[in-house]
Amino acid sequence: MQRYLIERDLPSIGIASAEDLKAAAIRSNQALAQLAPDIQWIESYVTRDKTFCIYLAKDEAMVHKHAELSGFPATKISEVSKVIDPTTAGCAVEP
Numbered sequence: 380m381q382r383y384l385i386e387r388d389l390p391s392i393g394i395a396s397a398e399d400l401k402a403a404a405i406r407s408n409q410a411l412a413q414l415a416p417d418i419q420w421i422e423s424y425v426t427r428d429k430t431f432c433i434y435l436a437k438d439e440a441m442v443h444k445h446a447e448l449s450g451f452p453a454t455k456i457s458e459v460s461k462v463i464d465p466t467t468a469g470c471a472v473e474p
Contacts, residue, residue, distance in 0.1 A: 380419070380435040382459040383442050387452050393427040400425075403451070410448035417441050429454075 395403070411420055417437040424431045430451075436442050439456055446453035 380417075380437055382462070383434045383436055383439065384457045384459055385432040385434060385442060385453050386455040386457075387430045387432065388428065388454045389430055389451070390428050392425055392430055395425075407445075407449050407451065410445050413448060414441060414445060418445055
């Protein structure tokens, strides 16, 4: 499966209550259950008016299908080609 970064325009999502976020997660999980095993939600980052979601999916079409079933827009979908983190630098620490 390929990793995708999905940007969703969701006005005022950053002020959503815990109950609203729970309801959104339930809705997303219901859509995912219909599409399993071809798509998996890893995590989402919530900002003022957007979410940035990390998904594993068979292909981009599955991401679009999830957006359709869940009702959450997939404003921009980017396929992740590589992942780097602090460990990518190896053991060397430079001043």
